[in-house]
Amino acid sequence: MFDLTKIPDCIVNKLENSAWTFDDLGMSGSTILLFDKIVLKIERQSLSSKTETELLLWLEGRLPVPKVIQAVQQDGYSFILMSRLPCExxxxxRNLQNMDHTVKALAKALKMLWNIDPVDCPFSNSLSDKLIQGKYNIENGLVDINNLEEETLSPGGFSDLWDLYNYLMKNQPILDPVFSHGDFCLPNIFISGEDVIGFVDWGRGGIADRWQDIALCVRSLRHNCIEFGKYSEMEYERYKRLLFDCLQIEPDEDKIRYYCLLDELF
Known part of the structure; x- marks a missing residue:
């Protein structure tokens, strides 16, 4: 947990004089303070934190994202003070109890990303870049083994992380570059009914394969349907089918599996 007494004065001076809470919903490893109308995100300085700040500024007027109020790097930490998105x-x-609306909103969100011309985007999150970073993460012990899917390292899966990495290197799919969120999971998409209100957590954003976001969306949909929404496997499959019907494409299970496995290294 970050020592809150070390928040830079220039940030403290802009904080609302009101109660705040910790946001422990996501899995980014950052410290997030929620105020009534603003959010302070604190994390160790990294390429991801730098990308998020720059992408939020670049996306203003292109997508509904938090507005950066102030961004500071100090003592090895990144501090992003931004507006708080409305809704949930x-x-x-509430949204898990209305899955038809939620799935339709998720499909809309994916299409909103794809409508951004990738030619105009100065940020890359390409497969080759991710494989290089994935290898670095393995070499430096940055992969959280306890956070992997149960089947990834199992008798029916891979023997170790290097076995997984070698599979990813040898089975790279044909790419369909689009503008990608990079971590398209349900906690990062804010919605109201079938409407998309905004996107958060942009540290992995940039140009990537279309199936990067689709795969993580499908995985997150399954986790949230079955583990938190208490839906059956059959009900989840119906919502998954609805997602692809809304996207007007057929699921490519090989690419979905590939990008979910790739994400294990991050």
Whole structure:
């Protein structure tokens, strides 16, 4: 937990004089303070934190994202003070109880990303870049083994992380570059009914394969349907089918599996 007494004065001076709460919904490893109308995100300085700040500024007017109020790097930490999005993430209890609306909103969100011309985007999150970073993460012990899917390292899966990495290197799919969120999970998409209110957590954003976001969306949809929404496997499959019907494409299970496996290294 970050020592809150070390928040830079220039940030403290802009904080609302009101109660705040910790946001423990996501899995980014950052410290997030929620105020009534603003959010302070604190994390160790990294390429991801730098990308998020720059992407939020670049996306203003292109997508509904938090407005950066102030961004500071100090003592090895990144501090982003930004506006707070209204409404709730797609994984809220309310949204999980209305899955037809939620799935339709998720499909809209994906299409909104794809409508941004990738030619104009100065940020890359390409497969080759991710494989290089994935290898670095393995070499430096940055992969959280306890956070992997149960089947990834199992008798029916891979023997170790290097076995997984070698599979990813040898089975790279044909790419369909689009503008990508990079971590398209339900906690990062804010919705109201079938409407998309905004996107958060942009540290992995940039140009990537279309199936990067689709795969993580499908995985997150399954986790939230079955583990938190208490839906059956059959009900989840119906919502998954609805997602692809809304996207007007057929699921490519090989690419979905590939990008979910790739995400294990991050």
């Amino acid at each position: 993430p797609a994984c809220s209890d």
